[in-house]
Amino acid sequence: MPESALKPAAGRAEFESIVRLENVQKYFGAVQALRDVNLRIGRNEIVGLIGDNGAGKSTLIKVMTGVMPPSSGRIFVRDREIDLSDYSVRMAHDLSIETVYQDRSLADKQPLWRNFFVGRQITNRFGFINIKEEKRIADQILKGAIGFRSSGITVDSTVANLSGGERQGIAIGRAMHYDADLIILDEPTVALAVAEVRKVLDFVRRIKESGRACIYIEHNLAHVHEVADRLVILDRGHVVSEIKPKDMSVIELTEYLISIQHKT
């Protein structure tokens, strides 16, 4: 694990891997979505997670981020074991793990400022929201981190009025604002135009430069191949192999994936 010079070291304890899974299984009734998954994510690497539709990629990150518990297995965050009985999305947030889903990150009918803060509102001790403060910070994120300066989008815009690329921008900007150590992107470029895809890839690189870790789920092999340090290939719930992009071209990778799918 190379030491990162860019890491803002202050206040961050030493740890080897941000997340580690051991023998994780996940069943949905009779369907086994994850089998014996062992996976380690270093503190400053971009891990591309690839595999066929239904391979279990989304399930894997849901288990990792507390959206749903695994059927069995162990999860470690910063080398410390998580008590799975009280692991939750909120706890993952507290552990600086943020997720951007392709279509499930933002609530359509709610204004942007609520979408930025929902789940961790700025409130007084009775639970009433400090709307002014939330709007002020949301406005900063919008203009600063996301760079929506002139497009007519304000913190009061509802998500339903945004384009797909704008939505990803908002969700990614939110993750950045919360200063995550691990940012997980689940197919963030689906349905985006070329220029928007570029922005997302630049953001993924920025995650690495700022000393954070990233898990990047993507069906477009050229995109992941371009930015990932390591590719993890999932097939029917199983981690079948790990590949360094520099050892294999995109074409070889494509052929390799097809060969896996034809095996039974």
Added chain:
Amino acid sequence: MARPQNPSVFQRVEAMPIITVFVLLLVLFMYLSPEVFLRPYQYTTFLSMLPPIVLIAVGLTFIIGAGEIDLCFPAIIGFSGFVFAFIFQAGPQALVAELGLSAESWWASPGAAELIRWTALPAALLAGIVIGFINGVLVAKIGIPSFIATLGTQFFWYGMATVLSGGRSYALRGAEESSVWAVLVGRPFASSSIDWVTQIPIQAFWTLIIVVVMWFILNRHRFGEHALFIGDSNAVARVVGIDVDREKIKLFTLMGFLAAIAAVFLTLENKNYFGNQGQGYLLICIASVLIGGTSIFGGRATIIGTVFGAFIIAMVEPGLVAAGLTGAWVNTARGLIFLIAIVFYLYVDEPQRRSAFFTRLVGNRAFGR
């Protein structure tokens, strides 16, 4: 992408469309029957009649805003109303008789009787809270769709009230002599020299306070925000860290609590409990919420709209009758207003739904979201 830079008044002021409709209807009724609508008595009648409807509709605003429905509240009016009426009316003597106390004991004194009557209030509220909590558990933990779960519990609790009351009704004779009556549904200005002022009921004030608190909770509190996100999408709500199951249980519990307050107001105001009380409220309350502009798909809810929705629904009856139509027309008119409102909101407030609808109409399934 074109987007409106300056939202119109209709979008900036909460519930503006329905307030406009309310004012227009009011002016129309004032013009058609000034002898009713330009005199204060009709309005004091509203103030004593509307509180139960408004309280329930406000609770339903949260429930429907969260994408659920509650059909159980009429039975809470029945069951909590029974609990209240029983303790209030029969409690004092029953306690003395049950414990075999002598007529000289303190428990047989008027002061003790008054104390026992007061316990009817927390008992009725507790009944509503428990019923609401059970509804929440059935929906959130067991996973029964709320429409079915609350239909089932409505049957159950009406049945329970019938069993426990033996099918009897309770007339709360002499209730107005109790301090319970004075505090909850009394006429605080009874000594005023202006006639209509003497008729202003105190429950209108209690209801106003509760409505204001609920407005703040829906619009300014974490809980209200969670309800709307849940109504928008359960999946998004989970992903952003909302404990969806727990919030749904809280929502149904709140509904039970508000319905129980409504039950107490109604039972005391009528000075009577009868077996199927509350049954007429089901459609009226749901209609108030939806006419008010809360989205039938969840995710958007307005308390102010709901209150005006309730006023409109209530206004129809005296309005039509005073204008010379028979009472038989009342529900027809309400149904018509209800349908017009639903169509209006569908087309004005939900552009995505609108395009999805046209897509379906044209039969092009690949397009639209």
